[in-house]
Amino acid sequence: MNETSIIRIPSGIWGLDEMIEGGFPFPSVILVAGSAGTGKTTFAQKYLFEGARHGEQGLFITTLSEPTQWMLRYSARFGFVKREYFGREIIYVDMGSMLRNASGEEILSFIDDKIAEVMPQRIVIDPVTIMKTMLKEEDYRMFLFDLTNHLKNWEATTLLTGEVKPGELYPSDVSYAVDGVILLMLREEDGARRKYIEVLKMRGTNHQTGMQPINIDSENGIMVLKSRF
Amino acid sequence: MQAIIREIGDVGAGERVLFKVSYNRIVQINLVILKILLDEWMKQGIFITVDRPHNYMDHLLKMHRVENRHRLTYIDAIGNYSGAESGSSETNAVNHTPFQIEKLPDDLIKGIRNGSGMVDMRTNDFILIDNLAAMLNYNPLESVVTFVDRYLKAIALYDSIFTALFIDSRNHPGLYDAIKPLCDVELEITTDMSVRKGGVGTDSDSMVKMSGDKKKIIRSILMFSPGGQLEKKAGKPDIS
Numbered sequence: 001m002n003e004t005s006i007i008r009i010p011s012g013i014w015g016l017d018e019m020i021e022g023g024f025p026f027p028s029v030i031l032v033a034g035s036a037g038t039g040k041t042t043f044a045q046k047y048l049f050e051g052a053r054h055g056e057q058g059l060f061i062t063t064l065s066e067p068t069q070w071m072l073r074y075s076a077r078f079g080f081v082k083r084e085y086f087g088r089e090i091i092y093v094d095m096g097s098m099l100r101n102a103s104g105e106e107i108l109s110f111i112d113d114k115i116a117e118v119m120p121q122r123i124v125i126d127p128v129t130i131m132k133t134m135l136k137e138e139d140y141r142m143f144l145f146d147l148t149n150h151l152k153n154w155e156a157t158t159l160l161t162g163e164v165k166p167g168e169l170y171p172s173d174v175s176y177a178v179d180g181v182i183l184l185m186l187r188e189e190d191g192a193r194r195k196y197i198e199v200l201k202m203r204g205t206n207h208q209t210g211m212q213p214i215n216i217d218s219e220n221g222i223m224v225l226k227s228r229f
Numbered sequence: 230m231q232a233i234i235r236e237i238g239d240v241g242a243g244e245r246v247l248f249k250v251s252y253n254r255i256v257q258i259n260l261v262i263l264k265i266l267l268d269e270w271m272k273q274g275i276f277i278t279v280d281r282p283h284n285y286m287d288h289l290l291k292m293h294r295v296e297n298r299h300r301l302t303y304i305d306a307i308g309n310y311s312g313a314e315s316g317s318s319e320t321n322a323v324n325h326t327p328f329q330i331e332k333l334p335d336d337l338i339k340g341i342r343n344g345s346g347m348v349d350m351r352t353n354d355f356i357l358i359d360n361l362a363a364m365l366n367y368n369p370l371e372s373v374v375t376f377v378d379r380y381l382k383a384i385a386l387y388d389s390i391f392t393a394l395f396i397d398s399r400n401h402p403g404l405y406d407a408i409k410p411l412c413d414v415e416l417e418i419t420t421d422m423s424v425r426k427g428g429v430g431t432d433s434d435s436m437v438k439m440s441g442d443k444k445k446i447i448r449s450i451l452m453f454s455p456g457g458q459l460e461k462k463a464g465k466p467d468i469s
Contacts, residue, residue, distance in 0.1 A: 005400075007252050007397075007400050009253075026252065026253065055420045055421075056253065112288065112292070113292060116288075116289055116292030116293060117292070119256075119257050121253040121254075150285070153281040153282065153285040154256065154285075155252070155253055155254075155255060155256045155257075156253075
Protein backbone atom coordinates (compact mmCIF):
# COMPACT_ATOMS: atom_id res chain seq x y z
CA MET A 1 0.00 0.00 0.00
CA ASN A 2 1.16 3.50 -0.83
CA GLU A 3 1.38 5.29 2.50
CA THR A 4 0.11 8.50 0.94
CA SER A 5 -2.80 6.81 -0.77
CA ILE A 6 -6.15 8.38 -0.13
CA ILE A 7 -8.41 6.74 2.43
CA ARG A 8 -11.77 5.85 0.90
CA ILE A 9 -15.13 5.19 2.46
CA PRO A 10 -17.94 3.18 0.85
CA SER A 11 -20.67 5.34 -0.67
CA GLY A 12 -23.42 2.83 0.01
CA ILE A 13 -24.60 3.20 -3.59
CA TRP A 14 -24.49 -0.16 -5.33
CA GLY A 15 -22.05 -0.08 -8.23
CA LEU A 16 -20.72 3.43 -7.60
CA ASP A 17 -17.64 2.50 -5.60
CA GLU A 18 -16.30 0.49 -8.54
CA MET A 19 -16.42 3.69 -10.58
CA ILE A 20 -14.38 5.72 -8.08
CA GLU A 21 -11.57 3.44 -6.94
CA GLY A 22 -13.44 2.03 -3.97
CA GLY A 23 -15.32 4.95 -2.47
CA PHE A 24 -15.34 8.64 -1.63
CA PRO A 25 -12.04 10.16 -0.48
CA PHE A 26 -11.95 10.80 3.25
CA PRO A 27 -12.13 13.61 4.15
CA SER A 28 -13.68 15.44 1.21
CA VAL A 29 -16.67 17.44 0.07
CA ILE A 30 -18.76 16.00 -2.75
CA LEU A 31 -21.53 17.69 -4.68
CA VAL A 32 -24.43 15.48 -5.76
CA ALA A 33 -26.29 17.54 -8.34
CA GLY A 34 -29.50 16.89 -10.21
CA SER A 35 -32.89 18.24 -11.08
CA ALA A 36 -36.03 17.44 -9.10
CA GLY A 37 -36.81 13.73 -8.86
CA THR A 38 -33.39 12.40 -9.77
CA GLY A 39 -32.78 10.83 -6.34
CA LYS A 40 -30.43 13.28 -4.60
CA THR A 41 -32.00 12.91 -1.16
CA THR A 42 -32.23 9.13 -1.53
CA PHE A 43 -28.56 9.07 -2.49
CA ALA A 44 -27.68 11.13 0.59
CA GLN A 45 -29.81 9.01 2.91
CA LYS A 46 -28.26 5.79 1.65
CA TYR A 47 -24.81 7.27 2.17
CA LEU A 48 -25.57 8.03 5.83
CA PHE A 49 -27.19 4.68 6.53
CA GLU A 50 -24.17 2.93 5.03
CA GLY A 51 -21.98 4.83 7.48
CA ALA A 52 -24.28 4.04 10.40
CA ARG A 53 -24.06 0.37 9.49
CA HIS A 54 -20.27 0.66 9.95
CA GLY A 55 -20.55 2.48 13.27
CA GLU A 56 -20.00 5.95 11.84
CA GLN A 57 -21.86 8.99 13.08
CA GLY A 58 -23.98 10.82 10.51
CA LEU A 59 -25.38 14.35 10.42
CA PHE A 60 -28.15 15.28 7.99
CA ILE A 61 -28.83 19.01 7.69
CA THR A 62 -31.92 19.95 5.72
CA THR A 63 -32.25 23.47 4.47
CA LEU A 64 -35.35 24.91 2.84
CA SER A 65 -36.08 22.11 0.39
CA GLU A 66 -38.71 20.45 2.57
CA PRO A 67 -39.26 19.99 6.31
CA THR A 68 -37.38 17.06 7.80
CA GLN A 69 -40.58 15.27 8.83
CA TRP A 70 -41.75 15.03 5.23
CA MET A 71 -38.39 13.92 3.96
CA LEU A 72 -38.28 11.17 6.62
CA ARG A 73 -41.87 10.15 5.96
CA TYR A 74 -41.04 9.34 2.35
CA SER A 75 -37.56 7.95 3.08
CA ALA A 76 -38.95 5.51 5.64
CA ARG A 77 -40.38 3.32 2.87
CA PHE A 78 -36.86 2.28 1.81
CA GLY A 79 -35.67 -1.08 3.08
CA PHE A 80 -32.23 0.29 3.97
CA VAL A 81 -33.72 2.86 6.37
CA LYS A 82 -33.40 1.53 9.91
CA ARG A 83 -35.52 3.63 12.21
CA GLU A 84 -33.37 2.73 15.21
CA TYR A 85 -30.63 4.92 13.70
CA PHE A 86 -32.84 8.02 13.80
CA GLY A 87 -31.57 10.48 16.38
CA ARG A 88 -28.65 8.26 17.31
CA GLU A 89 -26.30 7.18 14.53
CA ILE A 90 -27.94 9.72 12.25
CA ILE A 91 -28.84 13.12 13.65
CA TYR A 92 -31.31 15.20 11.62
CA VAL A 93 -31.12 18.97 11.87
CA ASP A 94 -33.73 21.18 10.22
CA MET A 95 -32.28 24.62 9.65
CA GLY A 96 -35.18 25.84 7.54
CA SER A 97 -36.49 28.32 10.09
CA MET A 98 -33.13 29.81 11.04
CA LEU A 99 -32.18 30.29 7.39
CA ARG A 100 -34.90 32.82 6.72
CA ASN A 101 -33.12 35.72 8.41
CA ALA A 102 -29.55 34.49 8.78
CA SER A 103 -26.34 35.89 7.31
CA GLY A 104 -23.70 33.65 5.73
CA GLU A 105 -21.63 33.94 8.87
CA GLU A 106 -24.54 32.87 11.06
CA ILE A 107 -25.34 29.90 8.81
CA LEU A 108 -21.71 28.83 8.91
CA SER A 109 -21.58 29.21 12.67
CA PHE A 110 -24.77 27.15 13.04
CA ILE A 111 -23.35 24.32 10.91
CA ASP A 112 -20.02 24.50 12.74
CA ASP A 113 -21.77 24.22 16.09
CA LYS A 114 -23.77 21.21 14.96
CA ILE A 115 -20.66 19.47 13.66
CA ALA A 116 -18.81 20.15 16.90
CA GLU A 117 -21.79 18.83 18.86
CA VAL A 118 -22.47 15.68 16.81
CA MET A 119 -18.88 14.95 15.72
CA PRO A 120 -19.95 13.15 12.55
CA GLN A 121 -17.84 11.20 10.10
CA ARG A 122 -20.53 11.61 7.42
CA ILE A 123 -22.35 14.87 6.77
CA VAL A 124 -25.12 15.79 4.35
CA ILE A 125 -26.39 19.29 3.58
CA ASP A 126 -29.55 18.98 1.50
CA PRO A 127 -29.65 21.10 -0.57
CA VAL A 128 -26.84 23.64 -0.33
CA THR A 129 -27.91 25.60 -3.40
CA ILE A 130 -30.87 27.08 -1.53
CA MET A 131 -28.34 29.36 0.23
CA LYS A 132 -27.92 31.22 -3.03
CA THR A 133 -31.40 32.61 -2.73
CA MET A 134 -30.71 33.75 0.84
CA LEU A 135 -27.39 35.51 0.27
CA LYS A 136 -25.99 38.15 -2.04
CA GLU A 137 -23.98 36.85 -5.00
CA GLU A 138 -20.57 37.85 -3.59
CA ASP A 139 -21.52 36.65 -0.10
CA TYR A 140 -22.63 33.31 -1.52
CA ARG A 141 -19.27 32.66 -3.17
CA MET A 142 -17.41 33.50 0.03
CA PHE A 143 -19.88 31.43 2.02
CA LEU A 144 -19.24 28.39 -0.21
CA PHE A 145 -15.48 28.84 0.12
CA ASP A 146 -15.69 29.09 3.91
CA LEU A 147 -18.22 26.26 4.17
CA THR A 148 -16.21 23.78 2.12
CA ASN A 149 -13.02 24.81 3.91
CA HIS A 150 -14.58 24.22 7.32
CA LEU A 151 -16.05 20.92 6.20
CA LYS A 152 -12.68 19.73 4.91
CA ASN A 153 -11.03 20.65 8.19
CA TRP A 154 -13.39 18.42 10.07
CA GLU A 155 -12.67 14.71 9.64
CA ALA A 156 -15.71 13.83 7.59
CA THR A 157 -16.81 13.27 4.06
CA THR A 158 -19.64 15.65 3.26
CA LEU A 159 -22.26 15.36 0.56
CA LEU A 160 -23.77 18.63 -0.58
CA THR A 161 -26.81 18.16 -2.74
CA GLY A 162 -27.50 20.77 -5.39
CA GLU A 163 -30.57 21.62 -7.40
CA VAL A 164 -29.94 21.95 -11.11
CA LYS A 165 -31.95 24.54 -13.01
CA PRO A 166 -33.45 23.71 -16.41
CA GLY A 167 -30.74 23.94 -19.07
CA GLU A 168 -27.96 23.77 -16.47
CA LEU A 169 -25.74 20.67 -16.20
CA TYR A 170 -24.64 21.36 -12.62
CA PRO A 171 -24.40 24.36 -10.27
CA SER A 172 -21.03 25.71 -11.40
CA ASP A 173 -20.57 28.05 -8.45
CA VAL A 174 -20.53 25.08 -6.07
CA SER A 175 -18.58 22.69 -8.27
CA TYR A 176 -15.37 24.70 -8.21
CA ALA A 177 -15.21 24.54 -4.43
CA VAL A 178 -15.76 20.81 -3.96
CA ASP A 179 -13.57 17.73 -4.39
CA GLY A 180 -16.08 15.72 -6.36
CA VAL A 181 -19.12 16.24 -8.53
CA ILE A 182 -21.68 13.52 -9.18
CA LEU A 183 -24.53 14.20 -11.55
CA LEU A 184 -27.90 12.51 -11.37
CA MET A 185 -29.86 12.96 -14.57
CA LEU A 186 -33.15 12.21 -16.25
CA ARG A 187 -33.11 11.56 -20.00
CA GLU A 188 -35.98 10.86 -22.28
CA GLU A 189 -35.49 7.67 -24.28
CA ASP A 190 -38.12 5.91 -26.33
CA GLY A 191 -40.84 7.94 -24.75
CA ALA A 192 -39.75 7.17 -21.20
CA ARG A 193 -37.59 9.10 -18.74
CA ARG A 194 -34.60 7.11 -17.60
CA LYS A 195 -32.21 7.92 -14.77
CA TYR A 196 -28.43 8.17 -15.11
CA ILE A 197 -25.42 8.88 -12.95
CA GLU A 198 -22.16 10.45 -14.03
CA VAL A 199 -19.00 11.12 -12.05
CA LEU A 200 -17.89 14.45 -13.42
CA LYS A 201 -15.08 15.15 -10.99
CA MET A 202 -13.44 13.20 -8.17
CA ARG A 203 -10.09 14.62 -7.08
CA GLY A 204 -7.30 12.12 -6.52
CA THR A 205 -9.38 9.43 -8.20
CA ASN A 206 -9.10 7.70 -11.54
CA HIS A 207 -12.85 7.63 -11.94
CA GLN A 208 -14.96 6.08 -14.62
CA THR A 209 -16.35 8.63 -17.03
CA GLY A 210 -19.58 8.66 -18.97
CA MET A 211 -23.20 8.27 -17.95
CA GLN A 212 -24.26 5.04 -16.30
CA PRO A 213 -27.91 4.03 -15.97
CA ILE A 214 -29.31 3.79 -12.46
CA ASN A 215 -32.37 2.29 -10.90
CA ILE A 216 -34.10 3.29 -7.69
CA ASP A 217 -35.90 0.55 -5.84
CA SER A 218 -37.55 0.46 -2.46
CA GLU A 219 -35.10 -2.01 -0.93
CA ASN A 220 -31.67 -0.73 -1.93
CA GLY A 221 -32.28 2.84 -2.98
CA ILE A 222 -30.05 3.80 -5.90
CA MET A 223 -28.23 1.09 -7.87
CA VAL A 224 -25.84 1.66 -10.75
CA LEU A 225 -26.75 -0.74 -13.56
CA LYS A 226 -24.23 -2.27 -15.92
CA SER A 227 -23.22 0.04 -18.70
CA ARG A 228 -25.23 -0.28 -21.85
CA PHE A 229 -22.64 1.66 -23.89
CA MET B 230 -13.74 9.54 28.11
CA GLN B 231 -13.35 7.88 31.51
CA ALA B 232 -11.61 4.86 29.95
CA ILE B 233 -9.09 7.14 28.30
CA ILE B 234 -8.55 9.11 31.50
CA ARG B 235 -7.92 5.85 33.33
CA GLU B 236 -5.42 4.59 30.79
CA ILE B 237 -3.39 7.72 30.32
CA GLY B 238 -3.48 8.19 34.07
CA ASP B 239 -1.37 5.05 34.25
CA VAL B 240 1.23 6.38 31.84
CA GLY B 241 4.43 7.34 33.51
CA ALA B 242 5.86 10.78 33.01
CA GLY B 243 8.28 10.91 30.14
CA GLU B 244 6.82 7.86 28.46
CA ARG B 245 6.04 8.17 24.79
CA VAL B 246 2.52 7.10 24.00
CA LEU B 247 1.39 5.92 20.60
CA PHE B 248 -2.38 6.14 20.10
CA LYS B 249 -3.76 3.80 17.44
CA VAL B 250 -6.89 5.50 16.22
CA SER B 251 -9.10 4.98 13.21
CA TYR B 252 -8.67 7.69 10.56
CA ASN B 253 -12.16 9.01 11.25
CA ARG B 254 -11.72 9.42 15.02
CA ILE B 255 -8.39 11.19 15.25
CA VAL B 256 -9.78 14.72 15.79
CA GLN B 257 -12.26 13.38 18.31
CA ILE B 258 -9.50 11.69 20.28
CA ASN B 259 -7.29 14.77 20.00
CA LEU B 260 -10.11 16.76 21.60
CA VAL B 261 -10.70 14.23 24.37
CA ILE B 262 -7.01 14.06 25.29
CA LEU B 263 -6.68 17.84 25.23
CA LYS B 264 -9.76 18.23 27.41
CA ILE B 265 -8.32 15.79 29.93
CA LEU B 266 -4.91 17.46 29.98
CA LEU B 267 -6.10 21.07 30.01
CA ASP B 268 -9.26 20.97 32.10
CA GLU B 269 -9.11 17.79 34.15
CA TRP B 270 -5.43 17.92 35.02
CA MET B 271 -4.82 21.63 34.51
CA LYS B 272 -1.71 21.03 32.45
CA GLN B 273 0.05 23.33 30.05
CA GLY B 274 1.28 22.10 26.72
CA ILE B 275 2.02 22.26 23.03
CA PHE B 276 -0.10 21.00 20.16
CA ILE B 277 1.52 20.61 16.76
CA THR B 278 -1.03 20.80 13.96
CA VAL B 279 -0.21 19.16 10.65
CA ASP B 280 -3.64 17.96 9.60
CA ARG B 281 -5.73 21.12 10.07
CA PRO B 282 -5.11 24.76 10.98
CA HIS B 283 -4.83 25.56 14.65
CA ASN B 284 -7.70 28.07 14.43
CA TYR B 285 -10.09 25.24 13.71
CA MET B 286 -8.75 23.11 16.53
CA ASP B 287 -9.13 26.06 18.86
CA HIS B 288 -12.65 26.56 17.58
CA LEU B 289 -13.50 22.92 18.31
CA LEU B 290 -12.05 23.16 21.79
CA LYS B 291 -14.19 26.23 22.37
CA MET B 292 -17.28 24.39 21.07
CA HIS B 293 -16.56 21.58 23.50
CA ARG B 294 -16.21 24.04 26.35
CA VAL B 295 -12.57 23.40 27.06
CA GLU B 296 -11.96 26.28 29.42
CA ASN B 297 -8.20 26.29 29.68
CA ARG B 298 -7.40 26.79 26.02
CA HIS B 299 -5.01 29.55 27.01
CA ARG B 300 -2.75 26.86 28.44
CA LEU B 301 -2.13 25.53 24.96
CA THR B 302 0.52 26.74 22.53
CA TYR B 303 0.14 25.69 18.92
CA ILE B 304 2.87 25.00 16.44
CA ASP B 305 0.86 25.35 13.25
CA ALA B 306 2.52 23.63 10.31
CA ILE B 307 -0.43 23.89 7.96
CA GLY B 308 -2.29 27.11 8.72
CA ASN B 309 -0.44 29.16 6.09
CA TYR B 310 -1.58 26.73 3.41
CA SER B 311 -5.11 26.05 4.56
CA GLY B 312 -6.96 29.17 3.44
CA ALA B 313 -7.83 29.74 7.07
CA GLU B 314 -7.92 33.21 8.50
CA SER B 315 -4.78 34.13 10.38
CA GLY B 316 -4.69 33.08 13.99
CA SER B 317 -6.98 34.84 16.37
CA SER B 318 -5.42 36.96 19.04
CA GLU B 319 -6.86 34.53 21.57
CA THR B 320 -4.55 31.73 20.54
CA ASN B 321 -0.87 31.38 21.09
CA ALA B 322 0.50 30.01 17.84
CA VAL B 323 3.82 29.68 16.07
CA ASN B 324 3.64 29.19 12.34
CA HIS B 325 5.76 26.65 10.55
CA THR B 326 5.42 24.80 7.26
CA PRO B 327 4.57 21.16 6.62
CA PHE B 328 7.61 20.75 4.37
CA GLN B 329 11.04 19.47 5.51
CA ILE B 330 9.36 18.51 8.72
CA GLU B 331 12.54 16.87 9.95
CA LYS B 332 13.88 20.36 10.71
CA LEU B 333 11.18 21.00 13.26
CA PRO B 334 12.97 19.27 16.16
CA ASP B 335 15.88 21.72 15.77
CA ASP B 336 13.58 24.56 16.66
CA LEU B 337 12.12 22.58 19.51
CA ILE B 338 15.57 21.64 20.76
CA LYS B 339 16.59 25.28 20.79
CA GLY B 340 13.60 25.95 22.97
CA ILE B 341 14.43 23.04 25.18
CA ARG B 342 18.03 24.09 25.69
CA ASN B 343 17.81 27.82 26.07
CA GLY B 344 14.24 28.91 25.62
CA SER B 345 15.10 30.91 22.53
CA GLY B 346 13.47 28.73 19.91
CA MET B 347 9.85 28.24 18.93
CA VAL B 348 8.64 27.38 22.37
CA ASP B 349 10.24 26.95 25.73
CA MET B 350 9.74 23.33 26.65
CA ARG B 351 10.57 24.05 30.25
CA THR B 352 7.21 25.68 30.76
CA ASN B 353 5.17 22.82 29.34
CA ASP B 354 3.85 19.53 30.64
CA PHE B 355 2.86 17.83 27.42
CA ILE B 356 3.33 17.92 23.65
CA LEU B 357 1.05 16.31 21.06
CA ILE B 358 0.98 16.04 17.27
CA ASP B 359 -2.49 15.83 15.74
CA ASN B 360 -1.98 13.17 13.04
CA LEU B 361 1.40 11.79 12.05
CA ALA B 362 0.16 10.39 8.74
CA ALA B 363 -0.78 13.86 7.50
CA MET B 364 2.94 14.59 7.23
CA LEU B 365 3.16 11.97 4.49
CA ASN B 366 1.34 14.34 2.18
CA TYR B 367 4.33 16.68 2.22
CA ASN B 368 7.32 14.52 3.13
CA PRO B 369 8.67 11.09 2.18
CA LEU B 370 8.16 8.30 4.70
CA GLU B 371 11.86 8.25 5.63
CA SER B 372 11.78 11.95 6.52
CA VAL B 373 8.72 11.52 8.70
CA VAL B 374 10.34 8.63 10.55
CA THR B 375 13.53 10.66 10.96
CA PHE B 376 11.47 13.53 12.27
CA VAL B 377 9.68 11.37 14.83
CA ASP B 378 12.94 9.82 15.99
CA ARG B 379 14.67 13.19 16.46
CA TYR B 380 11.55 14.73 17.91
CA LEU B 381 11.17 12.02 20.55
CA LYS B 382 14.85 12.21 21.43
CA ALA B 383 14.51 15.95 21.86
CA ILE B 384 11.50 15.56 24.12
CA ALA B 385 13.29 12.84 26.10
CA LEU B 386 15.59 15.52 27.48
CA TYR B 387 12.66 16.22 29.77
CA ASP B 388 11.58 13.32 31.90
CA SER B 389 8.30 14.85 32.85
CA ILE B 390 6.89 15.77 29.45
CA PHE B 391 3.91 13.69 28.38
CA THR B 392 4.24 12.92 24.67
CA ALA B 393 1.57 11.41 22.47
CA LEU B 394 1.46 10.51 18.79
CA PHE B 395 -1.69 9.57 16.87
CA ILE B 396 -1.81 7.23 13.89
CA ASP B 397 -4.22 5.09 11.91
CA SER B 398 -2.16 1.91 11.69
CA ARG B 399 -4.45 0.15 9.23
CA ASN B 400 -4.10 2.77 6.54
CA HIS B 401 -0.49 3.63 7.25
CA PRO B 402 1.17 0.33 8.18
CA GLY B 403 4.65 1.35 7.04
CA LEU B 404 4.73 4.47 9.18
CA TYR B 405 3.14 2.62 12.09
CA ASP B 406 5.73 -0.19 11.97
CA ALA B 407 8.55 2.34 11.87
CA ILE B 408 7.19 4.49 14.70
CA LYS B 409 6.04 1.76 17.06
CA PRO B 410 9.53 0.76 18.27
CA LEU B 411 10.25 4.40 19.11
CA CYS B 412 7.40 4.55 21.62
CA ASP B 413 7.01 3.11 25.09
CA VAL B 414 3.28 2.57 25.31
CA GLU B 415 0.63 1.77 22.76
CA LEU B 416 -3.03 2.50 23.39
CA GLU B 417 -5.63 1.58 20.81
CA ILE B 418 -8.88 3.52 20.84
CA THR B 419 -11.67 1.41 19.39
CA THR B 420 -14.71 2.74 17.55
CA ASP B 421 -16.81 2.54 20.71
CA MET B 422 -14.18 4.68 22.45
CA SER B 423 -12.92 1.91 24.68
CA VAL B 424 -9.18 1.47 25.10
CA ARG B 425 -7.08 -1.55 24.24
CA LYS B 426 -3.67 -1.68 25.77
CA GLY B 427 -1.02 -2.56 23.29
CA GLY B 428 -3.73 -3.51 20.84
CA VAL B 429 -3.87 -7.01 22.27
CA GLY B 430 -7.17 -7.02 24.11
CA THR B 431 -9.22 -5.20 26.66
CA ASP B 432 -8.37 -7.40 29.60
CA SER B 433 -4.63 -6.95 29.47
CA ASP B 434 -3.45 -5.91 32.90
CA SER B 435 -0.46 -3.93 31.82
CA MET B 436 0.53 -1.81 28.93
CA VAL B 437 2.88 -3.23 26.37
CA LYS B 438 6.30 -1.73 26.69
CA MET B 439 7.78 -1.66 23.25
CA SER B 440 11.16 -0.06 23.59
CA GLY B 441 12.40 -2.42 26.27
CA ASP B 442 14.12 0.46 28.02
CA LYS B 443 13.21 0.61 31.65
CA LYS B 444 12.39 4.19 32.30
CA LYS B 445 12.89 5.90 35.57
CA ILE B 446 9.78 7.86 36.26
CA ILE B 447 10.99 10.96 38.01
CA ARG B 448 7.66 12.62 38.43
CA SER B 449 4.28 11.65 37.12
CA ILE B 450 2.44 14.60 35.69
CA LEU B 451 -0.61 12.48 34.93
CA MET B 452 -1.67 10.53 37.92
CA PHE B 453 -4.50 9.27 40.04
CA SER B 454 -4.52 9.65 43.77
CA PRO B 455 -4.60 6.40 45.77
CA GLY B 456 -8.35 6.76 46.11
CA GLY B 457 -8.77 6.76 42.37
CA GLN B 458 -9.64 10.46 42.24
CA LEU B 459 -7.98 12.66 39.72
CA GLU B 460 -5.24 14.70 41.17
CA LYS B 461 -5.50 18.17 39.72
CA LYS B 462 -2.11 19.75 39.83
CA ALA B 463 -1.15 22.89 38.03
CA GLY B 464 2.50 22.74 38.87
CA LYS B 465 5.25 23.03 36.29
CA PRO B 466 7.53 20.09 35.61
CA ASP B 467 10.76 19.95 37.57
CA ILE B 468 13.75 20.52 35.36
CA SER B 469 16.93 18.93 36.46
